[in-house]
Amino acid sequence: MGYYVKSVVPVIESNYDKFTTVEKTIADFFIQNKEKSDFSVKAVSERLFVSKASLVRFAQKCGYHGYKEFIYQYEDSLIEKQESITGNTRMVLNAYQELLNKTYSLVDETQVGRIIIYLNQAERVFVCGKGSSGLSAREMELRFMRIGLRIDSLTDTDMMRMQAVFQDKKSLVVGFSISGEREDVIYLLREAYKKGAKTILFTAKSKDSFKKYCSEVVLIPSLRHLNHGNVISPQFPILIILDIIYAYYMEQNKHVREGMHDSTIRALEEAEEMHTKFLDEE
Incomplete structure (x- = not known):
């Protein structure tokens, strides 16, 4: 659960609506894929029945100079993860971990x-x-x-x-x-x-x-x-x-802002104490 990997997947997702039908086919492949494979432009174009030029345009729409730069970062994100928990707990925590990784990639x-x-x-x-x-x-x-x-x-x-x-x-x-x-x-x-x-x-x-x-x-x-x-x-x-x-x-202005935060907490606690005291007197 301690992995933070710069991934291109959230970049693909955020640009998804810009893609043509062919480019969405490419996007779906990279979003859904979880395994290491041959991602060369030749191999992927043959696998998806798309042109090499389409792969290059797809990568550029994602903000990369070309397909090589895109695939370098994509391959770097495919890291094996060891799981020690099962069931719904693992499912939920994995989903949160994936969101954290995506946030790390986008921030x-x-x-x-x-x-x-x-x-x-x-x-x-x-x-x-x-x-x-x-x-x-x-x-x-x-x-x-x-x-x-x-x-x-x-x-x-x-x-x-x-x-x-x-x-x-x-x-x-x-x-x-x-x-x-x-x-x-x-x-x-x-x-x-x-x-x-x-x-x-x-x-x-x-x-x-x-x-x-x-x-x-x-x-x-x-x-x-x-x-x-x-x-x-x-x-x-x-x-x-x-x-x-x-x-x-x-x-920024950490001391001042922490002081303000503590003051608001005290004000809320005092209000709660007064409310409790009023109820006791009733």
């Missing part, structure tokens, strides 16, 4: 650094999402609010559209949409960007259109091609990245 520390700058510069932060992504938005609000950030979560359609009107250059808007297709979330990001706000989208999809209204697109692992992905909470990939950003943010 961009330079990008995280830029996001920290945005958080420090913004006078007000709004984070939005619907469904399970809305729960992640609420989680971000609660965590960062405790260390002094002026942040509000939006999970209601009307609130997202109304707040879009009031954004400006001093705002930072964060949107969570695993599919990248939540119209309410996209609307807020798009309108806020027009008004000069910094905008960040957390998504499992890589689309060129996002660049038109997103200052940053943070790619998160997809559950779509994950074995037994249906038992994993869709919030988990988002929360991993949030934890990384939170750790970097806490590191």
Whole structure:
């Protein structure tokens, strides 16, 4: 369970919708394959009945200079893993481990650094999402609010559209949409960007259109091609990245922010003690 391997699979998954039918055939092969084999351009083209040129274009769409660079990293990720537990426990833990590996492959520390700058510069932060992504938005609000950030979560359609009107250059808007297709979330990001706000989208999809209204697109692992992905909470990939950003943010002015966090904990504990005392007196 202690393996962290830079894998090309999450990169393939995030670009999947860009591929042609032939390229999706290639993508499916590399996503589903778990064994070492002959991955030379000749062998794979013959195995999949695709041209060598298609393999090169596929690799380039994934962000590599060519097929050789792509396959070098792909082969490097095929590491034997010893399992000592069985049943549902192994299945769930393996799924989480695979998600951690995918996150490791996608996380961009330079990008995280830029996001920290945005958080420090913004006078007000709004984070939005619907469904399970809305729960992640609420989680971000609660965590960062405790260390002094002026942040509000939006999970209601009307609130997202109304707040879009009031954004400006001093705002930072964060949107969570695993599919990248939540119209309410996209609307807020798009309108806020027009008004000069910094905008960040957390998504499992890589689309060129996002660049038109997103200052940053943070790619998160997809559950779509994950074995037994249906038992994993869709919030988990988002929360991993949030934890990384939170750790970097806490590191700046660490003493002050830890003090704020401890103060909020004490305030909550005092409220609980007062409530308990009131009930005892009743």
